[in-house]
Amino acid sequence: MHNIxxxxxxxxxxxxxxxVAYILISVFLLITGWFFGSELFLVNEAxxxxxxxxxxxIFIFFIxxxxxxxxxxxxxxxxxxxxxxxxxxxxxxxxGKFFAAFSLLVATIFSTIIxxxxxxxLGKPDGGVIxxxxxxxxxxxxxxxxxxxxxxxxxxxxxxxxxxxxxxxMILYLLDKFMYFIPTWLGSILQYISxxxxxxxxxxxxxxSRDIIYYLSLIFVFLFFAWNxxxxxxxxxx
Amino acid sequence: xxxxxxLTKDYGHLRAVDNISFTIPKNGIIGILGPNGAGKTxxxxxxxxxxxxxxxxxxxxxxNIYQNSVEIRKMIGYLxxxxxxxxxxxxxxxLYFIAELRDxxxxxxxxxxxxxxxxxxxxxxxxxxxGELSKGYRQRVGLAxxxxxxxxxxxxxxxxxxxxxNQIAEIRSLIKRLGKEKTVLVSTHILSExxxxxxxxxxxxxxxxxxxxxxxxxxxxxxxxxxxxFEIQSKKDADILPEFExxxxxxxxxxxxxxxxxxxxxFFINYSKDMDIRPALYNFIKKNKDWTILEMRTEQHSxxxxxxxxxxxxxxxxxx
Numbered sequence: 267m268h269n270i271x272x273x274x275x276x277x278x279x280x281x282x283x284x285x286v287a288y289i290l291i292s293v294f295l296l297i298t299g300w301f302f303g304s305e306l307f308l309v310n311e312a313x314x315x316x317x318x319x320x321x322x323x324i325f326i327f328f329i330x331x332x333x334x335x336x337x338x339x340x341x342x343x344x345x346x347x348x349x350x351x352x353x354x355x356x357x358x359x360x361x362g363k364f365f366a367a368f369s370l371l372v373a374t375i376f377s378t379i380i381x382x383x384x385x386x387x388l389g390k391p392d393g394g395v396i397x398x399x400x401x402x403x404x405x406x407x408x409x410x411x412x413x414x415x416x417x418x419x420x421x422x423x424x425x426x427x428x429x430x431x432x433x434x435x436m437i438l439y440l441l442d443k444f445m446y447f448i449p450t451w452l453g454s455i456l457q458y459i460s461x462x463x464x465x466x467x468x469x470x471x472x473x474x475s476r477d478i479i480y481y482l483s484l485i486f487v488f489l490f491f492a493w494n495x496x497x498x499x500x501x502x503x504x
Numbered sequence: 505x506x507x508x509x510x511l512t513k514d515y516g517h518l519r520a521v522d523n524i525s526f527t528i529p530k531n532g533i534i535g536i537l538g539p540n541g542a543g544k545t546x547x548x549x550x551x552x553x554x555x556x557x558x559x560x561x562x563x564x565x566x567x568n569i570y571q572n573s574v575e576i577r578k579m580i581g582y583l584x585x586x587x588x589x590x591x592x593x594x595x596x597x598x599l600y601f602i603a604e605l606r607d608x609x610x611x612x613x614x615x616x617x618x619x620x621x622x623x624x625x626x627x628x629x630x631x632x633x634x635g636e637l638s639k640g641y642r643q644r645v646g647l648a649x650x651x652x653x654x655x656x657x658x659x660x661x662x663x664x665x666x667x668x669x670n671q672i673a674e675i676r677s678l679i680k681r682l683g684k685e686k687t688v689l690v691s692t693h694i695l696s697e698x699x700x701x702x703x704x705x706x707x708x709x710x711x712x713x714x715x716x717x718x719x720x721x722x723x724x725x726x727x728x729x730x731x732x733x734f735e736i737q738s739k740k741d742a743d744i745l746p747e748f749e750x751x752x753x754x755x756x757x758x759x760x761x762x763x764x765x766x767x768x769x770x771f772f773i774n775y776s777k778d779m780d781i782r783p784a785l786y787n788f789i790k791k792n793k794d795w796t797i798l799e800m801r802t803e804q805h806s807x808x809x810x811x812x813x814x815x816x817x818x819x820x821x822x823x824x
Contacts, residue, residue, distance in 0.1 A: 268604075269605065283593070347582075348602075349605065353578045
């Protein structure tokens with residue numbers, strides 16, 4: 267645990283020492299801010315619905331941008347050798363990277379808390395839905411982050427990592443968007459695998475254990491893949 | 505202290521390290537020498553538990569790299585090739601990070617970081633970002649990181665590559681100082697480095713060990729044939745070489761160059777170690793009044809010659 271924290275701390279510092287974190291959070295606030303404003307002032311509705319339905323889409327670009335450098339950069343610069351020859355397990359490296367990405371995610375998501383405050387001042391929003399929406403975002407973002415970490419173990423090249431994670435997340439997101447074209451039996455399976463379906467469930471205000479288990483297993487599976495891919499250096503060339 | 509046993513590493517079809525075995529006793533500086541791509545770095549990566557061998561194993565103090573990887577990593581300080589460090593961190597933060605990763609007790613961390621800054625000469629760059637440092641300072645930061653947990657074994661992969669002569673001298677004297685109380689393994693392709701700091705040298709070529717002995721042993725084993733260099737000016741005839749063949753003890757003659765205009769001949773005489781032919785040579789040349797000796801000196805086989813001979817032998821075999 268101690269090692270995981272040490273590694274995560276260093277990673278978080280590097281997010282904030284380089285412009286990465288600031289740029290990402292600003293861009294995120296800019297996009298969500300525009301939709302928030304239009305909903306509040308044009309439609310005259312005190313809700314976060316627009317933001318919650320939009321963020322899963324923004325995260326498709328946003329999370330891969332956060333995670334793309336996490337392990338690829340270490341591989342490219344060779345610092346992976348530095349941490350792998352310290353008394354640290356490979357699984358701890360993966361978890362350290364994941365928690366660092368998770369922290370940045372939390373910071374980003376909660377930077378939107380200002381919208382909630384504005385809503386509370388101006389109207390009477392449904393508190394339950396907002397809390398559920400935030401919980402949903404955290405779980406979904408973490409699942410995306412796990413996918414991103416896995417993608418960043420594949421290559422030394424950040425762009426490759428970005429594209430791979432973008433692609434995987436995109437597929438998982440789009441799965442339940444083609445329901446008209448496919449048979450019902452297949453449709454229900456695809457729907458269950460889709461990330462957005464579970465998010466919309468939670469965002470409606472219903473926190474079902476099935477949705478939580480779905481996200482947790484997604485996180486576990488991709489972190490396991492990441493660990494596996496990092497340990498692979500031990501068996502293959504590079 | 506370290507026992508390397510039948511270590512082999514394949515990269516796909518390429519065998520980078522081929523059945524290497526050696527042991528390293530406690531304390532002292534051992535050089536691993538070899539041309540680029542000989543398998544030095546791969547060997548070190550396996551010893552530091554970065555990647556496992558295809559076959560064979562390494563023992564450190566009876567501990568095995570397979571079963572006791574974490575314990576072995578605790579005992580080793582490692583400076584990887586090219587000295588990779590986080591360029592966006594500043595020197596002190598980086599040292600604290602490594603100290604934490606190395607499980608140094610909280611009460612000791614401040615003291616150790618300070619000691620490293622002193623002993624590696626980092627006072628001037630303490631607050632600077634690593635990316636802004638010169639290569640010499642970066643190398644010293646890397647060395648400080650490798651030393652911070654006071655390891656018994658220090659493994660340095662090309663510690664002086666890319667440094668200027670002053671920086672090289674500094675790093676070398678630091679390594680020499682460390683070698684008094686630690687086991688230091690230095691890989692290099694620079695021969696003068698081995699001559700300057702190592703007590704024992706393991707020469708690797710194409711993944712195989714071609715020599716493993718103390719520096720003196722290696723040099724003396726190549727001295728069974730001695731060599732004299734001559735530069736002689738003749739008044740009549742430049743073609744003087746055949747005349748030397750008659751002298752007893754001369755094994756072979758080797759022309760270096762001939763200047764027809766000035767009638768100067770430069771050549772080597774190889775003779776066996778058992779017999780000193782220098783007096784005979786002197787007397788022989790004295791008899792011939794036409795000759796003037798411009799230069800006469802015995803040639804020592806330098807480590808460079810030995811290295812070239814050892815590593816080129818393999819090439820001939822490979823071509824055959």
